[in-house]
Amino acid sequence: MRARLIGLVVVAGIALAGCATGAPFRKIETIPSGKAVIYIYRPSALGPAVQYDVKRGDTVITTMKAQGYYPYITDPGEVELWAETESKASVTLDVKPGEVYFVKAGIGMGFFVGRPRLQVVPREEGEKEIAECCKFVESEASK
Template sequence: MKKIFTALAMAGSAPVAMTAAAPAVVAQDKATDGFEIPTPPEGKGQIIFYRTGGLSGAAIGCGVFEAEGTEKLSSLGSGRYFVLVSEPGERSFKAKSIESKDILTLEVEPDETQFVRCKIKMGFLSGRPNISPSSEKEFRKKYKNAKLVDSDDMSDDIRAMNYDDTTAEAP
């Protein structure tokens, strides 16, 4: 009987502990306002691929590929982003895992920045990646700490777009 009362007391205190952490989230949101989105080069567009942090699929990277290619552009770990500078026109990308793939086609406009969010959903054998269009507003709302993908998780072309010659490692 004492075990039941102890369990009920602990369960009853859990919501109090969870609400105590709420102000820390607000403080992180203010820090996100300082993240400066780069301007695309003249006449080109850019796409910011990102994945928010969280527990869902945290151990699994979201591999982003050209839809027709086999070379990985980059892997998005939890809470990471990368920038792809592109010529204007239609571009297709895929995110894939052992059991599924998801394809997204975008129309890249000159001097425009687009956002693509990757989520890892629950699958049978492994996580199922999902890439979808997003917005700057959603990016800023959901992104708590903007961190660039580590340079060793990027293809050579993507690394050159995201790191200058003097920077070999992530900031």
């Protein structure tokens, strides 16, 4: 019985190691002048071992983990975000100053590793889903 309990604790620890560990969601109250916010979030706890970088061009914005989010503050204009494991996913937004956008990240079935999914979602949906996410701490998010 004790060995079984220890086994369950170890399995739970491994599963949770792939989840975000920062503070619960808190929206940015004041968007910097001339900027916009894109919340990139992954609400599902499925596939916690699969993590992937979300990039803009060649720059890593953040590394997506299960149940986490990252507030990306950016200049207005066309913004393409993309991620890649064994396949590539991308979304393009026409970003306006002072606006808030939500990009939902997920994992699809892959041959060797889960495939990234990125989807622009309506603000109402994003606000509801991101409420259960934790902000990536500095060591989890790319600089």
